[in-house]
Amino acid sequence: MGSAKDEVCLDLQNIQIHFEQVPVLRDINLSLRENEIVSIIGPNGAGKSTLFNIICGLTRPSGGRVLYHGEDITRWPPHRICHAGIGRTFQIARPFAGMTTLENVIFGFCFGKPKSGKCSLKHKEALQLLDLLQLSHKADLPARELTCSELRRLEAARALATQPKLLLLDEIVAGFSPQVIEQWVELLKTLRDQGLTLLIIDHFLSLTAKVSDRLIALHHGTKIAEGEPEAVLACPEVISAYLGEGRKPYRE
């Protein structure tokens, strides 16, 4: 028997989807082990966010299965998948605009798990999360008054409030300064140390190549490469489809 870390957390089998007869994902197989950090890279429109939508139940695939710890969750509704321990952030932040930053996070705590207990008891935990994401000073402001980068941090706080075991992060550092991205690299490592498994979509190689155990490259809905970051970024198909021929090779 392998250790807990070798256990497969998420297993996508032959995932396919088409929108109006146009194939968006073709036969995607992907396995995530417990406590692993894996990033999905690929050109704009490759199908990355669609794959996230399928994992968290927002979009039904046309074919294939999503297994979470061996259980078939393909047809589960999003709230049930969230309760089972899969959290996610969205590329375009979607807070409750009229609620305060703190209330948005408390909301995640109250509804992210079945029988979460009274919302009024969640203040302390929510404040701790705001602290972790450096948003404490905005706790009492309505979410609509946050800047773009603050909204992204709130998005992460809300997802973490659901106490996920597997967290899907969709372009969480878009629009952040290089220095802030470095802070995120550390934050993601901390989350992994706390036991989380992370699946990341991002175009910043200064984030994905630094934190990921593996990269998976998608192009036109097909997996074109998978493996250690350095190997994937050196793959000719990835260079031609994603990185661009004129680009210097990535160095850490």
Place this chain on the structure above:
Amino acid sequence: MQIDVQSKALLSVRDVSVSYGKSPILQNLSLDLWPRQITAIVGPNGAGKTTLLKTVGGLLPLDQGSVVFKGEPIERRPVWEVVARGLVYVPEGMRVFADMSVVENLEVGAYLNRQVIPKRLKMIFELFPELYEKKETHSRFLSGGEQRMVTLARGLMSGADLLLLDDPFQGLSPKSIERFSETFKALRESGMTLFIAGQHVRHILDLSDWGFLMEQGTITLSGTSRQFLQDVHLQRSLLGSAMN
């Protein structure tokens, strides 16, 4: 290369202050943009870059100061008039008309200058064949990155003399960033002036002639892009160890 004859500046911002409610965002900010140049403005998140671009573009009222474009004050002019004079702001994020097709979104960009539509559409589709493939698709069905491309391409359709680009590379793949960078350089060659704010500091400074660093609502550093990338203050303020 610093040109200090103010009359030659395409855009002059003088002592501009802007606040949201009681919070001051821009404080006595002044800068000039020179024609046929790409100027970068970089700075930490929350420094006020977007506020500056929106103010110049006529989208936000200012408390005091002036914005002079082609020798005439525009700070109290309505947005449509600012656009008609040749100054266009391209917002950050994905701001498409979701129920309109890709090609309709692009056409809107040249609404005040419709005779250029066929020529510019051709240019955009040559540059971005993936948008041509989806030209009849409703924009709501595009991915986030594709919506970002449409937002930028719509700005390029305008044929403006001065384009203000707010974090243009956000959410784009490295390859798309390369293609847009080449496009921006080509637009400069054709006589356009660009003012680019954003967080892809290296990329933006690499293609710029001149750069500004903005911190807490004021300009704290300016210089040629080459000087800029080597400046210790900039490295400390913005780049951390990512510089190495």
